[in-house]
Amino acid sequence: MLTKYQALCYKIFGRKAAKSTQIEYIKRTLERAFMEVRPEAYIAFAWMNGVLGAVAGVIIIILYLLVLPSFISLPPKLLAIVIPSPILLAALAYFITMMIPESRANRRKKDIDAKLPYALNFIAAMSTAGITPAEIFKSLAEQPVYGEVHKEAAWIYRDIAIFNIDIITALRNAANRTPSIKFQEFIQGAITTITSGGDLKKYFLAKAEEYTRENRRVQKEFLQTLGVLAESYVTVVVAAPLFLIIMFSVMALFGGGPSTGLIMYLLAFVMLPLANLGFALAIQSMSPEV
Numbered sequence: 001m002l003t004k005y006q007a008l009c010y011k012i013f014g015r016k017a018a019k020s021t022q023i024e025y026i027k028r029t030l031e032r033a034f035m036e037v038r039p040e041a042y043i044a045f046a047w048m049n050g051v052l053g054a055v056a057g058v059i060i061i062i063l064y065l066l067v068l069p070s071f072i073s074l075p076p077k078l079l080a081i082v083i084p085s086p087i088l089l090a091a092l093a094y095f096i097t098m099m100i101p102e103s104r105a106n107r108r109k110k111d112i113d114a115k116l117p118y119a120l121n122f123i124a125a126m127s128t129a130g131i132t133p134a135e136i137f138k139s140l141a142e143q144p145v146y147g148e149v150h151k152e153a154a155w156i157y158r159d160i161a162i163f164n165i166d167i168i169t170a171l172r173n174a175a176n177r178t179p180s181i182k183f184q185e186f187i188q189g190a191i192t193t194i195t196s197g198g199d200l201k202k203y204f205l206a207k208a209e210e211y212t213r214e215n216r217r218v219q220k221e222f223l224q225t226l227g228v229l230a231e232s233y234v235t236v237v238v239a240a241p242l243f244l245i246i247m248f249s250v251m252a253l254f255g256g257g258p259s260t261g262l263i264m265y266l267l268a269f270v271m272l273p274l275a276n277l278g279f280a281l282a283i284q285s286m287s288p289e290v
Helices: 004-018 023-033 038-072 076-082 086-127 133-141 148-162 167-177 181-195 200-253 259-288
Strands: none
Touching: 004 038, 004 167, 023 038, 023 167, 038 076, 038 148, 076 200, 076 259, 086 181, 086 200, 133 148, 148 167, 167 181, 181 200, 200 259
């Protein structure tokens, strides 16, 4: 569903955006990101953001050349940044907009990979009760606890129930649009099992066991990495700053110079917060859970 701003963008640039060479790329990216926006509408949205970025750059030039000199003196060297600002801001706004679906797709991929082992246990339990694959995906789609996996299941059941697509084609569509390689492999294995006349229940049980073992291994590796990071944190953020503070304090007592106090301020208010932020971001990026 389009916002009012996106609808305006589509009204202005929609026809030209429909002929863009990036239609296929953005269509696939939007599907992987689970963004319900037409590709030509999103390209028009990105173009409009680029235009607004260029306008903002022109306003900056006008302010720099005509308004600000009346109040303050500006360095002439700053012109090298101000003059190309319309192009730079336009490109920045456009590329950031075009990167948003890919970023969301990556977040979905991480969530699917994290929740998939638990979702497969649910699927395996349902299959042992003799429930059909379509009903299994319907039940999974009603379980938001499985995060993005339940959305993938909802799309599969939507194709089957609403669009009257057979289970094989629905699974192929899901394998083509999912951002997760693990989920894609699982779906492709299910397609192979169905088409070859294999036992789907045994396949679900085997994949649930396989992904559970894989999840345990990933969790164990993460805990080991976390232990190494904890030791590094104690050394870099706790012990080293204490040593430096003591050293600079002693230097200040013996007349270490005016720069000693500045270094201690930088250590306390700049280096330590940045170090803590760096460790927090590192742990968040490596965490197998979302």
